[in-house]
Amino acid sequence: EAGVTQSPTHLIKTRGQQVTLRCSPISGHTSVYWYQQALGLGLQFLLWYDEGEERNRGNFPPRFSGRQFPNYSSELNVNALELEDSALYLCASSFDRGLHNEQFFGPGTRLTVL
């Protein structure tokens, strides 16, 4: 069974640009989560999507947004990139609307903002 996949693997952008990261969940999983892992800040919860709707978001500015498609894949968009957005962005998926079930993570997208 294929795990969570993310694309691209690496990305380099400059300040002020916009970026889109993509995630495909494990087959059968309806919930997708996004986390940011920045150096020195640990893993921070960004967003949770389930059945196409945003269910919860973490303490991040509105320039972080996303969506979930009918096939449960998801995109994370970051507008007006800042240097501190440089991080590993991890996507995870789970079934049963995330009812405290374990989240399975993808390999991440490494974003560098210059």
Next chain:
Amino acid sequence: AQKVTQAQTEISVVEKEDVTLDCVYETRDTTYYLFWYKQPPSGELVFLIRRNSFDEQNEISGRYSWNFQKSTSSFNFTITASQVVDSAVYFCALSEASNTGKLIFGQGTTLQVKP
């Protein structure tokens, strides 16, 4: 407020030694869930275990074991007879009772197992 503390930033052991990774959590909820994840150098977080607050039984899986003690709000992880492949960053995480979808992670413990 919910919080997870992994006080050990880095641990270095020699292969075949036993090692315990500490995790202390804070929550006002009576129902909660605790997790351990492993992050090898490749970056992908690998799920190891989930435990709910009503199940205080210790668990063993091969060389891995977990000691959950509600009285001290701890959920410690022990690797017996460590191997070089165990080298990774290990994260403890807490899930709130209300279904927010959010995992609250500790800062992680970097384990280096030397041959």
